Amino acid sequence: MALTPKLALRQSQSLVMTPQLMQAIKLLQLSSLDLVAYVEKELEQNPLLERQEAPAPEPRDGPAEPEVAEGDWGEPAPGSRADVEARLDTDYGNVFPDDAPQSPERAAPAAAAEPGDWSGFGVGGAASGEGADLEAYVADRATLSDHLERQLAVAVPNATDRLVGQHLIDLIDPAGYLREPLETVADRLGAPIGRVERVLAVIQTFEPTGVGARSLKECLALQLRELDRYDPAMQALLDNLELVARRDLAALRRLCGVDEEDLSDMLAELRRLDPKPGHAFGSEIVQPVVPDVTVRPAPDGSWIVELVADALPRVLVNQSYYAKVVRTTKSDTEKTFMTECLQTANWLTRSLEQRARTILKVATEIVRQQDGFLTLGVAHLRPLNLRMIADAIGMHESTVSRVTANKYLATPRGVFELKYFFTAAIASADGGDAHSAEAVRHRIRAMIEAESPDDVLSDDTIVKRLHDGGVEIARRTVAKYRESLRIPSSVQRRREKQGAARAS
Structure with a gap:
């Protein structure tokens, strides 16, 4: 076979991850709070982007018009929001490569969001800063470290001891415990072990009581000393906390030298203590969950699904400003910069609208x-996976996975993450429809909560009852679900319930 050069034509398909495509994928999986921060950054960098002013809501006399298909989930009614979304899908190309391509044409403007009384916070707020951000005037929650440092400055006058105390405070975890050995701390600071122990003893007198402890036993002992209840019997009880966890009351009575009534009082007092005193202080501000979609019942018995307008950033592209700048500028660099800004702005608005439509569709x-879950409760949650949703709406599984990440649905039964509704399937014992794993967990919890102290259900008994109810499940699966629900074994539950019954 001769080796000769030749020209050949080859046709192939490939997916190129352009920066715009990566941006669209990134926007799809962002939470609403992260999306607001991302759009705020783009508004600062791109001179062609502007916040879209939301018009005041118009009063309506009649009932609210549903925003998605009603009834039997058929075609949307003309003029409804779902009809607008359907027209946008036709007029506007899909920016996600995993889904079926559509004809890319010019996009219709997105529906304006309806602001509340305080709309100055976030992207949907007033562009001029007229809206007041009430969160800016709320005092920060004091952290445990700040609280201890203020007490250290008053309680320890010696500068060297304050440095040791500051280092110890930095090592205290959010629960209030000092996990590092004092010998290691002394070697690191080059200080005598006696000085470190003396400073730690001072810190252990700070509020909250029990902070700076090196073990659960020491934490509870510090609190009992504060209450003047650390007697020899209570000390013996703390020395045998493993027997307390096992509810071995006979051994505890023998070791503590008390009768049944005194032991019951000691255990009740132990339960009133705080095993994690540091949790009374916040380490960081906890952001509330902002739902992306709401669902409410319709008069005809169906469900109305709507996007939360306040969670949707609204931006516009200032075409007139672009045209004015391009006409007056003479530098090629400036023209190139403005052209890139225009492309970025157009793609951002397109990605935001596509993201909103995709979330609503999923x-x-x-x-x-x-x-069934919305109507009857968690016991009627159906088995569901990404493929079932992807096949039903004509999208790729990866797109559905990105949509359900960090997105929340507000229902009449509470706010749930979209991933909550995806559960594994457990076979039916009678050959019927499969059961959701979450529904089975709910049934196990209900069985255990209904049991009496004299009739505590073992895992084998739960398996039998579930099998009688049409659920084919193994004993090890029941044990795994029980442990995931933080429910102790039948032996521990029997001891706890019988001890509680005797105490009452």
């Missing part, structure tokens, strides 16, 4: 699939 299908 949430609507989840609501359709989990209608």
Whole structure:
């Protein structure tokens, strides 16, 4: 075979991850709070982007018009929001490569969000800063470290001891415990072990009581000393906390030298103590969950699914400003910069609208699939996976996975993450429909909560009852679900319930 150079034509398909495509994928999986921060950054960098002013809501006399398909989930009514979304899907190309391509044409403007009385915070707020941000005037929650440092400055006058105390405070974890050995701390600071122990003893007198302890026993002992209840019997009780966990009351009575009534009082006093005193202080501000989609019942018995307008950033592209700058500028560099800004702005608005439509489409299908949960409760949660949703709405599984990440659905039964509705399937014992794993967990919890102290259910008994109810499940699966619900074994439950019954 001769080796000769030749020209050949080859046709192939490939997916190129352009920066715009990566941006669209990133926006799809961001939470609402992260999306607001991302759009704020783009508004600062791109001179062609502007916040979209939301018009005041118009009063309506009649009932609210549903925003997605009603009834039997058929075609949307003309003029409804779902009809607008359907037209946008036709007029506007899909920016996600995993889904079916559509004809890319010019996009219709997104529906304006309806602001509340205080709309100055976030992207949907007033662009001029007229809206007041009430959160800016709320005092920060004091952390445990700040609280201890203020007490250290008053209680320890010696500068060297304050340095040792500051280092010890830095080592205290959020629960209030000092996990590092004092010998290691003394070697690191080059200080005598006696000085470190003396400073730690001072810190252990600070509020909250029990802070700076090196073990659970020491934490509880510090609190009992503060209450003047650390007697020899209580000390013996703390020395045998493993027997307390096992509810071995006979051994505890023998070791503590008390009768049954005194032991019951000691255990009750132990339960009133705080095993994690540091948790009374916040280490950081906890952000509330902001739902992305809401679902509410319709008059005809179906469900109305709507996007939360306040969670959707609204931006516009200032085309007139772009045209004015391009006409007056003479530098090629400036023209190139403005052209890139225009492309970035157009793609951002397109990605935001596509993200909103995709979230609404996925949430609507989840609501359709989990209608039993919304109507009757968690016991009627159906088995569901990404493929079932992807096949129903004509999208790729990876797109559905990105949509359900960090997104929340507000229902009449509470606020749930979209991933909550995806549960494994457990086979039916009678050959019927499969059961959701979450529904089975709910049934196990209900069985255990209904048991009496004289009839505590073992895992084998739970397996039998579930099998009689049509659920084919193994004993090890029941044990795994019970442990995930933080429910102790039948032996521990029997001891706890019998001890509580005797105490009452």
